[in-house]
Amino acid sequence: MTEQAPIWDLIIIGGGASGMSAAVSYQKMHMDRMNSYGQVLVLEKNDRVGKKVLATGNGRCNLSNKDMALTHFHSHETAWAESVLRLVDSESVLTFLGEIGIPVASEGNKIFPMSKSASSVVDAFRFAMKECNVSLETDAEVESIEKTEDIFSVYTKNGNAFFSNHIIVACGGACAPSLGTTGDGYKWLNKFGHKVFAPKPSIVQVVTxxxxxxxxxxxxxxxxxxxxxxxxxxxxxYGEVLFTDYGLSGPAVFQVSGVVSRYNRKNGLSIPMTISLKLFNDEELRLIRVEIGRRISAWGERTLDQLLIGILPGKIASMLLKSALARPLSILIATLSNEDIEKIVKTLKAWKFEVIGTKSLEFAQTTIGGADVSEFSYETMESNLVPGLFACGEVLDVDGDCGGYNLTWAFASGILAGRSVALHAEDEHAE
Ligand SMILES: Cc1cc2nc3c(=O)[nH]c(=O)nc-3n(C[C@H](O)[C@H](O)[C@H](O)COP(=O)(O)OP(=O)(O)OC[C@H]3O[C@@H](n4cnc5c(N)ncnc54)[C@H](O)[C@@H]3O)c2cc1C
Structure with a gap:
């Protein structure tokens, strides 16, 4: 360590949703308790903060949800995640966001910034960090962290070293690596003795x-x-399903993809799985059965490909009839039997696709797995193994459903980590 190198109170690794929340929350608490701002540095690998936040909600940033049932969050230790989300609940998160200039509006249950613009969320965080004296180094990709006595040394790929009393690892998970998140935190935490559950993709397309x-x-x-x-x-x-070259995508598929992923092993799924699409409700299916019967009498000389005209889009109707009957579409409607009608209605009720797996982490919106949360305090986010080391956000083994739950987790855990470090520093100061 050179003599001139400053020792920061806190270094936060990662300027994403959780890291920026931690930085602002740390400074607010520091100001509240000590009437001054602390010395905090955010190290961000990208050339700007919040690149992933910009991509959220198709650029609109679905940052929370009115339905905050804790069943929307998943972990090997769900109770631990629930405890954090009770300490910093979604209302506190929205209050925090409101205070830095992000008022919200809802669409159904989904909560967005009033601006419906993810870039305005990142701007609000940038201005808040600047206003409360958070130092920022971009293009600073952290390569390793070491702890000697009570000081952490943080080394970046471009050869710089930074020193601090506390560290918050907020570098995200391992999905969407093009946005900067390549699972780097796992190796540092693992080196400090933390168990890491292998990362898997969630909120991702399903291969069938x-x-x-x-x-x-x-x-x-x-x-x-x-x-x-x-x-x-x-x-x-219930929701939109998109057919693709490799299988199925769309919001309804994203929502169940985590379950597929959890059963996915290196050599394939550990249990057989099927996705069934029910295209109509029971009353509509009853009417369709009657209508097909009527068409068999009235349209006997037409070919099978015309049977579901007006009921389903043409191409979808053709493929569904092929799946249901496995017969050429050129046969006459008059040749259909009662058994065939039952097969068609059964397929409209449950059109089955054999599941093979999911697309990779590269395509996912969140990461299942990460650092074992049972080795961190849910009251402070501090490591139970390494005093002064904290973690928050997606690097930890907590993932949420699609619908604003992952950002809520990132903000809530970041707020808690930031304010805990400020309280920790205050205690040390008083000693
Ligand atoms: C396309 C897409 C859409 C999404 N939409 C939504 C949505 O609408 N609602 C929702 O709730 N969630 C959404 N998510 C998920 C949500 O964005 C993440 O769960 C959340 O951003 C995680 O916050 P984080 O702070 O843990 O990580 P991030 O926000 O990913 O931030 C981590 C930061 O750490 C930096 N970093 C990584 N490694 C290093 C290193 N070695 N050195 C320095 N810095 C490093 C990264 O560059 C990054 O800026 C979406 C995700 C994607 C990919």
């Missing part, structure tokens, strides 16, 4: 048998989606 989906690629449907293993229902979601 594509013999049907490939032909329908680009087409969408609103339907009731069920994820099953044999007769067991694993997950259920």
């Amino acid at each position: 048998d594509n013999s049907v989906t490939k032909t329908l690629s680009g087409l969408k449907l609103d339907c009731d989606l069920s994820l099953n293993s044999k007769d067991m229902l694993l997950a259920h979601q």
